[in-house]
Amino acid sequence: MSISLDGKRVLITGGTRGIGRAIALAMAKAGAGVVVCGRTGGAAAETLAAELAEIGVKHAVTTADVTDPEAVTALIETCREQLGGLDVVVTSAGSISHVPYAKMDFEQWRAVMSSNLDGTHLVVQGSLPLLAEGSSIVLIGSAVASKGLPLRAHYTAAKSALVGYSRSLAKELGGKARVNVVEPGVIDTDQAAGLTPEQRARYEGMTALGRLGTPGDIADVVLFYASDHARYVTGTTLKVDGGM
Numbered sequence: 644m645s646i647s648l649d650g651k652r653v654l655i656t657g658g659t660r661g662i663g664r665a666i667a668l669a670m671a672k673a674g675a676g677v678v679v680c681g682r683t684g685g686a687a688a689e690t691l692a693a694e695l696a697e698i699g700v701k702h703a704v705t706t707a708d709v710t711d712p713e714a715v716t717a718l719i720e721t722c723r724e725q726l727g728g729l730d731v732v733v734t735s736a737g738s739i740s741h742v743p744y745a746k747m748d749f750e751q752w753r754a755v756m757s758s759n760l761d762g763t764h765l766v767v768q769g770s771l772p773l774l775a776e777g778s779s780i781v782l783i784g785s786a787v788a789s790k791g792l793p794l795r796a797h798y799t800a801a802k803s804a805l806v807g808y809s810r811s812l813a814k815e816l817g818g819k820a821r822v823n824v825v826e827p828g829v830i831d832t833d834q835a836a837g838l839t840p841e842q843r844a845r846y847e848g849m850t851a852l853g854r855l856g857t858p859g860d861i862a863d864v865v866l867f868y869a870s871d872h873a874r875y876v877t878g879t880t881l882k883v884d885g886g887m
Contacts (some may be wrong), residue, residue, distance in 0.1 A: 645844040646870045650672035651724035652775075653869070656680050656709050656766055659687040661832035665858030666733055666865050667755030668694060673866060676701035677730070678722045680737070682708055685800075701725065709762030719769045729773040731869040734763045735783040737801075739834075741794040750809035752797045760808075767812070771820075774818045778820040781868045782809055782862075786796060786828045802826070806880050813878035821877035823868050828884025831855040851886025 653670045657663040659681030666678045668691075677700065681688055688704050695702040703725045707718040724728055737759035742751050754781065767780055774780075787795060788802040805824055813822040828845045835855060838846070847854055864883050867873055 646866050646872060647674055647733075648870060649868070651730040651869065652722070653677045653731040653733065653769060654722050654729055654766070655735060656707070656718075657682075657734070657760070657783075659691050659704065660853070661834065662692060662827060662830060662858045662861045663733070665737035665862040666735060667691065668698070669859070669862035669866050670731070670733075670869065671695050671698045671702065674700065674871075675869075676726050678703045678705065678718075678725055678737075680705050680709075680780070681716055682706065682709040710757045710765055711735075712765055715762075715765040718766070719773065722770070722773055728775055728852055729770055729778065730775050731779045731781070732767060732770045733781045733783065733865060733869070734766055736762050736766075737783070739795065739798045740796075744795060744796045745774075747797065755797040756801045758799065761803050763805060763808070774820050776819060777874070779869045779873070780809075780816075780820050780822045780823070781865050782824045783865075784824045784826040784880065786826045786882050786887060789882075790825060790887075809877045809880065821868075821873065823873070823877060824880040825861060825864050825868065826880060826882045826884070827856060827861050828882070828887050829855050830861060831857055843863050849883045849887050850884065851864045853884065856883065856885055873880040 653675045655667045658667040658679035682705050692704040706716045782804045784805045785802040809822045
């Protein structure tokens with residue numbers, strides 16, 4: 644099945660690295676115009692902008708802290724100026740830390756909850772005036788939401804909350820926008836680069852497919868949700884975890 648996003652206008656948060664970057668490039672290769680933001684600029688943002696320029700689509704790569712309402716307002720204005728509106732919003736921005744729950748202070752809890760949950764809310768709500776009828780909102784969650792892992796109570800709570808949020812929002816927005824969640828498993832990004840060979844082998848052994856996922860594995864699923872092939876799909880949560 645070939646997926647075309649010709650003429651679609653897309654916002655991707657957390658899009659300069661890892662999964663978000665793969666999504667941005669996949670969207671662009673499918674013909675969409677994209678606005679991509681990361682929390683910081685630097686080499687990752689610069690190389691992404693160069694790759695998007697080579698693809699030849701209308702694009703902008705910018706910085707935005709999605710937990711800051713004023714920064715999100717500026718980001719949405721960039722979408723208005725660069726694209727004129729939006730057809731797809733992908734929220735991939737978020738942070739994670741590994742802290743024993745008994746030792747987790749409120750700032751650590753709040754930082755992870757804010758980046759994953761508050762940031763999603765601010766971006767989605769802020770984008771509503773720009774969304775065309777029949778748009779698609781794709782939230783990047785995590786397979787940990789239904790499994791739980793030690794040292795990540797705050798991250799699990801935030802990603803679990805996205806599921807309920809998406810179901811309510813899908814019903815409220817109706818035909819205006821479809822809302823779905825993609826839940827990656829262990830993905831071979833720069834975050835996974837710190838795994839020891841033993842840890843990598845253990846995670847690979849936990850999957851039915853015997854390997855870690857790639858950012859492209861996630862991007863392909865997001866591409867489907869963003870496309871007209873998923874025109875009757877909303878309020879769903881799809882695990883993309885290799886059968887963990």
